[in-house]
Amino acid sequence: MGEDGRLRAVVALAQAMAAAHTPREFWRAAALGARDGLDGSFAALSVWERDHGRLKVLVNAGERAVGEEEFPDAETYPVHQFPEITEFLHERWAGGGEPDAWVETAADPVPTGRVTGLRRRGRGCCVVAPIVLHGRAWGELYVARPPGAKPFTSADASFATVLAAVVAAGIAQAERLEEVRKLAFTDPLTGLANRRAVDTRLDEAVERYRADGSVVSLVVCDLNGLKRVNDTHGHAVGDRLLERFGSVLSRCGARLPGALAARLGGDEFCLLTVGPAADEVVAVAEELCVRAAELELGEGVACGVASTGDPIGPLKSARRLFRLADAAQYQAKAGRSAKPVVAGRDGTVVRLADAPPGARDRRRFRDAPTVELPEPGTTKSGPPGPGPDSGPGPGPGRAPESPGPVAAWPVEPPGEEPTETALRPEEPPPADR
Numbered sequence: 229m230g231e232d233g234r235l236r237a238v239v240a241l242a243q244a245m246a247a248a249h250t251p252r253e254f255w256r257a258a259a260l261g262a263r264d265g266l267d268g269s270f271a272a273l274s275v276w277e278r279d280h281g282r283l284k285v286l287v288n289a290g291e292r293a294v295g296e297e298e299f300p301d302a303e304t305y306p307v308h309q310f311p312e313i314t315e316f317l318h319e320r321w322a323g324g325g326e327p328d329a330w331v332e333t334a335a336d337p338v339p340t341g342r343v344t345g346l347r348r349r350g351r352g353c354c355v356v357a358p359i360v361l362h363g364r365a366w367g368e369l370y371v372a373r374p375p376g377a378k379p380f381t382s383a384d385a386s387f388a389t390v391l392a393a394v395v396a397a398g399i400a401q402a403e404r405l406e407e408v409r410k411l412a413f414t415d416p417l418t419g420l421a422n423r424r425a426v427d428t429r430l431d432e433a434v435e436r437y438r439a440d441g442s443v444v445s446l447v448v449c450d451l452n453g454l455k456r457v458n459d460t461h462g463h464a465v466g467d468r469l470l471e472r473f474g475s476v477l478s479r480c481g482a483r484l485p486g487a488l489a490a491r492l493g494g495d496e497f498c499l500l501t502v503g504p505a506a507d508e509v510v511a512v513a514e515e516l517c518v519r520a521a522e523l524e525l526g527e528g529v530a531c532g533v534a535s536t537g538d539p540i541g542p543l544k545s546a547r548r549l550f551r552l553a554d555a556a557q558y559q560a561k562a563g564r565s566a567k568p569v570v571a572g573r574d575g576t577v578v579r580l581a582d583a584p585p586g587a588r589d590r591r592r593f594r595d596a597p598t599v600e601l602p603e604p605g606t607t608k609s610g611p612p613g614p615g616p617d618s619g620p621g622p623g624p625g626r627a628p629e630s631p632g633p634v635a636a637w638p639v640e641p642p643g644e645e646p647t648e649t650a651l652r653p654e655e656p657p658p659a660d661r
Contacts, residue, residue, distance in 0.1 A: 234387055237265030238394055245398035252287070252299055254402055258369070258395045259289035265391055266355060266384055268371040273359075273395070274305075275367040282306050283367065291374070293349035305341070329357035329369075329388035331380040346372065355380040357392035361399055369395055417467060418474035421490035426500060427546075429488050433502045434546040437536050444543075445509040445535035447499040447568070448553040449477070449516065450561055453527030454495040461525065469526055473497065476523070480516045484509060498553070506537030506570075513568035521566065531568035532556025538572035541582070548581070555581035 241261030248254035255273050263271035270290040274283045285303040288296045297303070333353040334346040346354060352375035359366045369392045373380065380388075413425035421429075433444045451473050458466040474491060481487035481499050488500040499516075501509055513531050520529035534552035536543055543549060552571040559577055560569040571577040 234265065234390075237261070238390065241265060241391060241394055242398065245395070245402075248402075251402075254398065255287040256289055256298075258398065259287050262357075262369050262371050262388070262391045262395070263290050266371045266380070266388060267373070268355075269374050269377070270351065270372045272370045273367065274370065276365055277304075280304075293351075296349070329355050329385040329392065331355050331382070331385050333379055334375065350375065352377055353379045355385050355388045357385075357388040359392050359396050359399070361396050366396065366399065368392075415474075415491040418471055418491050420474050420478070420497070421488055423490070423492050426488065426490045426492065426498060429500055430546045430549070433500065434543060434549065436502060437543065442502050443505060443535060443537040444549065445501045445504065445506060445533065445537065446549050446553040447509060447513050447516070448492075448532045448534075448550075448557040449497045449499075449520075450530040450557055451495040451497065451520070451526065452529060452561075453525070456527070457525050465525065469523065470495070472523055473520060473526065473529070476519045477516065480512050480519065483512050483515075506533075506535035509533060509535055509537075510568060510570055517567055528566065530557055530561035530565070532558065532560055532571070532577075533568050534571040538570060540572040540578055552577065552581045 241258070244257035244261050245254055248257050259271040259273045263269070268290065270288070270292065272288050273286050275286060276282075277284050282304045285300050285305075288298055288300065288303075292298070331353065332340065332342045332346070334343060334351065336343045339347075342354060342356065346352065351372040354370060354372040357369040357371075359369055369388065371380075371388065413422055413428075414420070415422040430444075430446070433442075436442045437444045451470065454466055454469065457469055470491070474489070474497070477489045477497055477499060481489045484499070484501045484504045486502060487504075489497070490500070491497050499509075499512070510533055513533050517529055517531050520526060532553050533556055534540060534549050536549070540549075540552055556569040556571045556574070556577045559565075559574065559580070560567075563569070569577065571581065
């Protein structure tokens with residue numbers, strides 16, 4: 229490949245990474261761009277996990293061997309099998325050298341770990357380029373060719389070093405953008421998701437419900453006694469109570485795969501799930517009420533649940549599910565219930581939520597309606613149907629404009645004690661080999 233071709237390959241790689249919307253899309257774009265730029269048949273991107281002393285493969289792109297997955301969950305290699313990514317590289321940098329790429333072939337007489345890997349997977353040669361981020365080895369870019377193909381040359385290795393630098397720049401930019409997204413969708417006090425994140429995720433969840441019938445459930449909680457704590461002990465103590473309840477919420481939510489725990493504002497929190505049955509969600513809400521009652525200084529929590537797995541009537545908008553959960557929470561608070569109130573299992577909740585605005589006792593969850601989701605078999609662009617959800621204005625079910633996809637807020641595993649701060653957004657997964 230001539231200079232013009234390599235320049236085009238660099239531009240194509242940078243553009244493909246910039247167009248990626250998710251970590252996996254980014255990894256794939258980086259690997260495929262390097263593969264194409266070096267005329268390879270296969271490429272992989274790996275990250276060095278220092279705390280575990282291993283290289284973890286993020287993506288295998290191109291002609292994969294038997295048993296290789298595109299996005300493997302557990303393909304890792306002990307770093308001691310590939311010392312060049314650690315000791316050798318650090319020695320080169322300490323001596324003023326550059327983290328250059330190198331070439332290995334299946335015909336090499338010394339059976340290093342990479343040579344053995346080439347032979348085992350039926351590949352002829354490879355070029356390995358370290359990825360350096362913030363002055364440290366971050367991982368590596370690996371490109372291979374099949375047996376019989378022209379082996380990589382020193383010029384190819386030099387170009388691989390350039391491509392690795394482009395990938396490193398893309399990773400740095402992606403990290404900065406991810407941090408911005410986290411700030412936009414995270415409650416700064418508790419570390420939970422914020423209202424904006426819930427709106428976005430709930431809108432997606434209801435669309436999925438209408439597409440394939442997945443159960444969507446929403447638990448809305450109001451932390452009792454916060455005003456008394458603030459007035460009596462000060463806002464610093466009140467903030468600690470909010471943080472501790474956030475930790476309890478995250479721990480309880482760990483029982484529900486994929487649950488999104490969030491602070492809606494003030495003393496209001498919620499848990500959003502897609503998939504778990506309504507009874508599972510109610511059981512978690514019951515545990516949440518018990519654990520909240522045990523918090524020092526607090527007065528428990530008023531908890532309401534709304535789920536498409538219960539008889540709540542047609543769900544034409546995400547906002548209606550919010551309204552149902554809030555109405556249930558209002559009933560729990562008014563009745564000083566120690567257990568959650570569940571919409572569809574209490575005869576008054578659905579009527580309260582669906583009453584005309586002037587007749588409602590409770591309007592906190594935004595009576596301003598959102599655009600209705602289409603009926604099954606129609607397109608989203610079709611006209612909204614009539615009903616209590618129609619009308620102007622943005623509602624809680626409508627996703628606001630955001631800087632990118634919502635990051636995941638994983639809940640704490642059931643075996644761990646709650647931490648002082650609650651959920652933190654999930655960090656981007658490590659890169660591959």
